[in-house]
Amino acid sequence: MSDKPAEEPPSHPEIPDDVWEQFARDTERDIRASAPKEPSARAREVTGRLKPGKGEEPPGWRTGPAWQEMNGRAQRKRRAWAVVGLPLAVAVVVVAMKPSIIPGDPFHKGGKSGNGSPDAVASPLAPETAAPTGAPSAVDPETPTLDRPFAGSPALNWADGAAGIVLPPAKAVGVFSKDQVQRALKQAEKLLVDANLNPKTLAGARPAAALAVLDPEQPGMIKELNTSLKTPTKAHDPLLMFSRFDPKDVRLVGDVVKTRGRITFKEGEHSGVVIHSDYTFVYPVVRTNGSTEVTRTIVRRVVDLELLDPARYQVTSGRLSVDRYDSDFGNSACDVYDGYFHPEFSSPSTAEPTGPEPSGPTTDPYDRSKDLGAGGENETCGTVSRT
Template sequence: MSDKPAEEPPSTPEIPDDVWEQFARDTEHEIRVSAPKEPSARAREVTERLKKKGAEPEGWRTGPAWQEMNGRARRKRRLWAVLGVPLAAAVAVVAMKPSLIPGDPFGGKAESDSAAASPLAPETAAPTAAPSAADSETPTLDRPFAGSPALNWADGAAGIVLPKAKAVGVHSKDRVQLALKQAQKFLVDANLDPKTVAGARPTDALAVLDPEQPGMIEELNTSLRTPAKAHDPLMMFSRFDPKDVRLVGDVVKTRGRITFKKGEHSGVEIHADYTFVYPVVRTDGSTEVTRTIVRRVIDLEVLDPARYQVTPGRLSVALYNADFGNSACDVYDGYFHPDFPSAEPTGAAASGPTTDPYDRSKDIGEGEACGTVSRT
């Protein structure tokens, strides 16, 4: 009889290779079946509408709904706690193939705004409804358009897309093309040029307009020199007081369209309808970001020089109107004065209705009292 002690059985029994492979396949299948899936755009829209049903729209002076944001974060933590149970059983498979885990549990870099947002196609006609609700995210210096429908709008002048020119009446195709480019130049300098937005004189925009048009250049010069309720440069130009606020980054979001047709005065009428979104921050060192939204409608004309006293190569103004979202009411110093969520509101109390500044499906109201906006 041998004195050699008998070998103890292994504490963990060996698993045959075919059984282990079957376990891996089964576990991978279960993970794929049980993994949470990104809801469709339609599902997100319905969910957002149900969440907001019966609730007042978020006030533009109050900032994001912090309670809702915290609630969403808690739901995320609960989700990962539940997923932890099957993931613990599949730890061997995860070690071999981490990509099986949905999401980014290892803290990878979040997708940027520019990568997450798909650019919208250029607007060719008036939309039929306002943009759908966006996530209630707080804008920051790094992400100034977070939580805004403008996130996937065009950047600056790239959003001012000219239609294909053609001859109209006595005006050749080349003349119409020149007029469209002049209209584009006017819109860019009046609303997007950094110097204009910082309060400088919009020299290039004024140079496009016909000095022969009775009273127009004089009126605009008066509004820029001595702003007042009766002479408000903001009706034509976007301007912020550089002592108070500055743009965040160098991008202003743009959405709209330009069309043209034969005018009533043997000319060409160019119709422009654009919304501009300006992310701004105070110049006192604060990092709090807010947005001002400006919609402009302007009709410019090319008149027949054989019938009217005009300056060749210049445009006349037939109509202009504007609507401002998140700017102090009844302040007429020639600058937008956006309110910030953490600061006391400036200007007079709002007396008009609450509107959505991103809604381009409706015409700009005439003579309405200064109101509030449902989102910025």
């Protein structure tokens, strides 16, 4: 056996300059032509104005006005999205052309995906316990198919559906016992599952289980949500709380929605239990016209719910009030307010709403490192960097 050390492979793939330049031009052209569109996504922050019960009214706890009057002061933000930058696309394709420049076997060829179909195996991520420091890394650029709907997506190694909603251990908070806090956490989980993962809700049905979690004593909240579901408009948009697709146009591919996020809780300013949830849901869909082209819509939601003391406030025992709900939608037609997501496909269809052309800056819909409430109001609608 020779003691001579083996030569190390070159740190960069050997690609002729003319081939590289042509590739860069073609890549930039294709990306600009095919980048999926993203809608305007508005944020709505809601402070529960409930009538006080027994005891004194805490400082800052207002008893009015009604929900409709608060509506004018709620924030409405438009999330900005744009095409992916050329350097990132080049780096991804270089890796695909010469994977030996990466140590190990990052793509785990020959395995099964999380939905039981042939796909690249990725080690399941541990549950998220804090905001990540940045967006997920670039992955092998693969086209999603009916058998592999999460191919080429960072969500491939995310949890499947409700398995990704992991509740923290309950403990007593203020006047509420450990068991009461546990029940409130389960109520929050029930809302998230019914609003974002229930196949009937996704197909446009009324999310009755999610609505049953909410306190009917909270002024105007149930009425507002019912109005948005019955007669959706820009001012009353059910997509701010519920994920819905028009069953006449698209359907889910398989029975898996990828889920990533976290739930935390703490004592609120009004001696209640505030439950904070921040989740991203990835929906693979296909048209119902017989096409086999698969695309994905990515939805991030932040919802703050509060369990209040019925001894101090006029509330329904065991029900939750809504303090805030914000959302961002990735890959859905801009400024269409019919109560459904309208995913963009690379092959156009005259039967689907398109909305205005996007014009916003670049944002990665998989990036969970930034606060959803960050940014100014009236941001322009743009395009997603990836789906």
